[in-house]
Amino acid sequence: MTICRATRYSRLVLLLASVLTGACSTDIIIDGDYPSALTRQLPYHVGLVLDDTFTHYTFVSSQEQDVTMSLGESQIGLFNQIFGDMFKSATRFNTINQASTSKVNLVVVPHVEEVQLAMPFETRLNVFEVWLKYNLQVFDSEGEPIADWLMTSYGKTQSRLLTSEKEALNQATTEALRDAGVRLVIGFHRVPEIQDWLASQQTSGTLAQGDSP
Amino acid sequence: MRHSVVTPTASLALMIVSLTACSTSTIIDEFRETNLDLELSDSEQVVVMGRRHAGEYETEPDFIDCIGNRLANGGKVSVMPEQQFLDSFYPWFEPRVAPLKLKRMSTMLNDPLIAERINSLSIRYLIWVDGRTETTEKNGTISCAISLGGGGCFGFSSWDKSANYEATVWDLKQLDEEGRVKVSTEGSSYVLAVVAPIPFIAQVQGDACVGIGDRLKGFFNHVEPEP
Numbered sequence: 450m451t452i453c454r455a456t457r458y459s460r461l462v463l464l465l466a467s468v469l470t471g472a473c474s475t476d477i478i479i480d481g482d483y484p485s486a487l488t489r490q491l492p493y494h495v496g497l498v499l500d501d502t503f504t505h506y507t508f509v510s511s512q513e514q515d516v517t518m519s520l521g522e523s524q525i526g527l528f529n530q531i532f533g534d535m536f537k538s539a540t541r542f543n544t545i546n547q548a549s550t551s552k553v554n555l556v557v558v559p560h561v562e563e564v565q566l567a568m569p570f571e572t573r574l575n576v577f578e579v580w581l582k583y584n585l586q587v588f589d590s591e592g593e594p595i596a597d598w599l600m601t602s603y604g605k606t607q608s609r610l611l612t613s614e615k616e617a618l619n620q621a622t623t624e625a626l627r628d629a630g631v632r633l634v635i636g637f638h639r640v641p642e643i644q645d646w647l648a649s650q651q652t653s654g655t656l657a658q659g660d661s662p
Numbered sequence: 663m664r665h666s667v668v669t670p671t672a673s674l675a676l677m678i679v680s681l682t683a684c685s686t687s688t689i690i691d692e693f694r695e696t697n698l699d700l701e702l703s704d705s706e707q708v709v710v711m712g713r714r715h716a717g718e719y720e721t722e723p724d725f726i727d728c729i730g731n732r733l734a735n736g737g738k739v740s741v742m743p744e745q746q747f748l749d750s751f752y753p754w755f756e757p758r759v760a761p762l763k764l765k766r767m768s769t770m771l772n773d774p775l776i777a778e779r780i781n782s783l784s785i786r787y788l789i790w791v792d793g794r795t796e797t798t799e800k801n802g803t804i805s806c807a808i809s810l811g812g813g814g815c816f817g818f819s820s821w822d823k824s825a826n827y828e829a830t831v832w833d834l835k836q837l838d839e840e841g842r843v844k845v846s847t848e849g850s851s852y853v854l855a856v857v858a859p860i861p862f863i864a865q866v867q868g869d870a871c872v873g874i875g876d877r878l879k880g881f882f883n884h885v886e887p888e889p
Contacts, residue, residue, distance in 0.1 A: 484749035487775060605720075631753035 481623030732875025793827030
């Protein structure tokens with residue numbers, strides 16, 4: 450009888466502990482849809498190398514409140530979409546070795562350099578903010594490096610009271626990823642080294658991104 | 663002997679608050695290039711967009727939806743939802759790169775890719791709305807307590823809200839600005855708590871939406887104002 454009661458209490462304590470621990474942590478899988486980009490396609494085959502560190506990227510923050518955000522799937526969706534829209538064809542690879550043995554004109558290897566998060570309890574503002582920093586390594590068909598492009602993006606959300614913390618974080622991160630798409634479409638062709646490479650390929654024009662507003 | 667929890671003083675306060683609460687005042691300024699109504703064929707569409715380029719605020723998406731619904735006037739004006747427009751033209755109207763001036767819009771339309779999409783979707787007017795609703799002052803406190811015998815809240819709280827927005831109408835066919843509507847709405851809200859909290863909420867943003875939406879409706883020829 451005493452043992453049974455003790456077991457009940459320990460279960461209750463465990464349940465209470467897990468509820469309290471859970472109340473102070475946020476685990477979220479970022480889930481966003483990204484539209485097709487309105488841009489002219491470059492007449493090249495691009496190899497997009499999304500390795501394990503990129504596809505399974507998880508941001509963990511333990512400042513005051515534990516936050517775990519899995520960005521991998523959402524990043525894959527964005528980069529596949531944008532590079533598919535920007536180039537005549539885009540092939541995805543898991544490793545750079547796979548890309549080097551295939552016939553592609555360019556190889557792009559994105560890495561997540563940094564993720565920063567600002568939550569209302571930190572800023573005293575009624576917004577969630579997310580900063581993403583990527584490093585895009587670009588190689589030619591011979592595997593020679595062309596450029597290392599550090600690209601940052603930003604997303605925020607409002608209405609803290611109207612959405613749950615998870616929804617707000619998802620919204621802010623999705624906005625930041627959407628902004629990363631803007632940077633890719635508008636900025637990729639403006640990176641000087643990539644511009645030089647494009648010029649060397651004697652393309653007929655710099656296409657939408659170079660000439661467009 | 664206790665007859666009622668609500669005392670005569672509280673009742674009087676409630677009456678006074680009821681009579682004076684929730685009032686909003688709205689000032690609308692309108693500027694139009696011409697007194698003639700704007701042309702809009704049945705196949706053409708209008709888009710209402712919020713400005714989100716400033717770091718410290720962004721025009722609320724639900725306010726943009728509200729103006730769009732008001733302007734649509736039960737289907738008399740075809741209004742494309744903001745998100746649909748943003749997705750159709752991604753990334754050219756995202757906050758980072760959206761045109762702030764008509765000159766920039768004109769440059770964008772020189773790109774056949776964007777111009778063709780505008781034509782294929784029959785988008786004639788772009789209405790930019792810039793502004794926000796903010797709480798300007800907050801006073802009072804409300805305390806709530808709960809015990810085995812029951813619970814309740816006591817106190818009084820009030821806050822003022824201010825909504826300031828400006829809508830600018832761009833004609834994408836003529837490439838000119840057709841007019842502006844500026845609305846400024848202020849209002850005070852109260853919560854009186856005598857056991858249960860009784861809110862008196864001023865619809866500041868709602869009134870601003872009605873003010874700006876109705877004026878914008880008046881820009882288009884075949885739209886009759888609602889009674």
